[in-house]
Amino acid sequence: MSTVLFVYAKGGPPLGYALSRVAARSAVHLLALSTLPPTAAPVAERLCASVLSPAGTERDDLVSLIVTRAEAVGADAIVTFSEYAVVAVAEASAKLGLAGAGGRSPLARDKRLMRRTWMQRGISQPQFRPVADEQELRDAAAALHLPVLLKSAWSAGSTAHQIIRSADEMPAAWHRANAVMAESAELGYAELHVAGAGGDFLVEEIVQGTADGWFEQSGWGDYVSVEGVVADGEFRPVCLSGRMPTVAPFTERAGITPVPLPDDTQRRIVALARDAVDALGLENCGTHTEIKLGADGRMWVIETAARFGGAMTVPQTEEVFGLDLIGMLVDQLLGRPVAWPAQVLTSQEARGAAGSLVVLAVDAAGDAWPDRRFWDFPTVRDAALLSAGSRLSVVAENSLPDGAPVPVYDAAAGANTMAALCLLSAADPATVLHDFQALVHALPKILPLAGATEARS
Numbered sequence: 001m002s003t004v005l006f007v008y009a010k011g012g013p014p015l016g017y018a019l020s021r022v023a024a025r026s027a028v029h030l031l032a033l034s035t036l037p038p039t040a041a042p043v044a045e046r047l048c049a050s051v052l053s054p055a056g057t058e059r060d061d062l063v064s065l066i067v068t069r070a071e072a073v074g075a076d077a078i079v080t081f082s083e084y085a086v087v088a089v090a091e092a093s094a095k096l097g098l099a100g101a102g103g104r105s106p107l108a109r110d111k112r113l114m115r116r117t118w119m120q121r122g123i124s125q126p127q128f129r130p131v132a133d134e135q136e137l138r139d140a141a142a143a144l145h146l147p148v149l150l151k152s153a154w155s156a157g158s159t160a161h162q163i164i165r166s167a168d169e170m171p172a173a174w175h176r177a178n179a180v181m182a183e184s185a186e187l188g189y190a191e192l193h194v195a196g197a198g199g200d201f202l203v204e205e206i207v208q209g210t211a212d213g214w215f216e217q218s219g220w221g222d223y224v225s226v227e228g229v230v231a232d233g234e235f236r237p238v239c240l241s242g243r244m245p246t247v248a249p250f251t252e253r254a255g256i257t258p259v260p261l262p263d264d265t266q267r268r269i270v271a272l273a274r275d276a277v278d279a280l281g282l283e284n285c286g287t288h289t290e291i292k293l294g295a296d297g298r299m300w301v302i303e304t305a306a307r308f309g310g311a312m313t314v315p316q317t318e319e320v321f322g323l324d325l326i327g328m329l330v331d332q333l334l335g336r337p338v339a340w341p342a343q344v345l346t347s348q349e350a351r352g353a354a355g356s357l358v359v360l361a362v363d364a365a366g367d368a369w370p371d372r373r374f375w376d377f378p379t380v381r382d383a384a385l386l387s388a389g390s391r392l393s394v395v396a397e398n399s400l401p402d403g404a405p406v407p408v409y410d411a412a413a414g415a416n417t418m419a420a421l422c423l424l425s426a427a428d429p430a431t432v433l434h435d436f437q438a439l440v441h442a443l444p445k446i447l448p449l450a451g452a453t454e455a456r457s
Helices: 015-023 041-047 056-073 083-095 111-121 134-143 167-187 263-280 313-321 325-333 377-381 429-446
Strands: 003-008 027-032 050-052 077-079 128-131 148-152 162-164 201-205 223-231 234-243 254-257 285-293 299-305 353-359 391-394 420-426
Touching (some): 003 083, 015 041, 015 313, 015 325, 027 056, 077 083, 077 325, 111 128, 111 201, 111 299, 134 148, 134 167, 134 201, 162 167, 223 263, 223 313, 223 325, 234 263, 234 313, 254 313, 254 429, 263 285, 285 325, 313 325, 313 420, 353 429, 377 391, 377 429, 420 429
Parallel strands (some): 003 027
Antiparallel strands (some): 128 201, 223 234, 223 285, 285 299, 391 420
16 A cells, blocks of 8 residues: 655645545555644544654754655655645655655745746736845835735735835835734744745735626626646646635635636636646646736736645535545555546536635625624524525634634734634535625624623633
8 A cells, every 4th residue: 555644734725634535545644744733633643654743853954854754654655735835845755756746846835936937938927026125125116016015925825915005104014024924933824944934025016806807796806716736747727716805905705616707718717827837847736826807808827836725625626526636636646547637627517616715804895893703603504694505614623613702803914813714515606605795794793792691711
């Protein structure tokens, strides 16, 4: 039987879900670089041949740590689904002669390298400048058109994003972005391999996106993601996911699979995603590519990654299209034959629709809730807010326990201030969007008030 070393860090699909798919294809050993979620720890104990949580000093040379552990367990492949461990796992796999994302994986991680590569290829994207200090931020903003977006080169989940509208805002934006990256590192949401990555930033122009002219139904966000894989150097698109509008500045609220766009439109989007992924020269890995939609059919690549989409993107894809992407990637890395889709899958091949909603303490307009509330999933589940046939569940691994106060939304911290992650299954994408809109509207009214006697402690 083949053996896989699973390198776990925060981010990616729920650990319990991912482990079960890997364990179905091989013996699995877990190298835990982050503390295991309480709900996933029993699953790891049951499914893994070993679970190792290295001490802090052992992580100083992460690639060597992964290589040593892989050799010790006789790994035939190494996998990770965390943004923060992608580069280290790719380098370790290369050192051992194992299939992986390859030596160009940093291009899919460091947004400065990513954008520079795309610029050299003439790929449509926002104008940008790398910045290393406040003076470079000022120089970059002067060269671009305000407003601009300051973002970390190594972050995920829109963490540390700061919109700058005038020169007066630059000192505070620079200070806040750096502070948020330091806070994120304390929470475990930071690059694990590249020293000092939290201090790397870039600034980019904010392109004018719009969902008008793309979607028949109102309420969709102005960007989509192309879920796919690179198999032996060839990009293989799987499907597209749509979004609800982001919460300012650009925090994701919900992803929905599949996306209700005409097939010819999806082919245009996939062609741009293909150009973006091909330019990076990846070898064997999942991919998640975000495309901004504009007026008159314009599009821009926002970013891509050498891993599958996070949160519930992979489980949504499995539910809707019946594809176990994690298991298929494991087979790919182990050299087994894999029947990747011949072309991107659309609503015609879908079995209903699925979406994931991030619970944030803001309303549909992005305004803060008027009062503090406790998170309580049974209250939400029993409120009869959904369409007939829709099914709602909570992703415990990514959610606060019932009775915990919903955090105040922090625009700079982004998804770090989420209270919960919910998964919804419905007949079609339009129903998922409708039900999510109903939930966003109802949550600040139906959740227990903080301090109320009925709230759980």
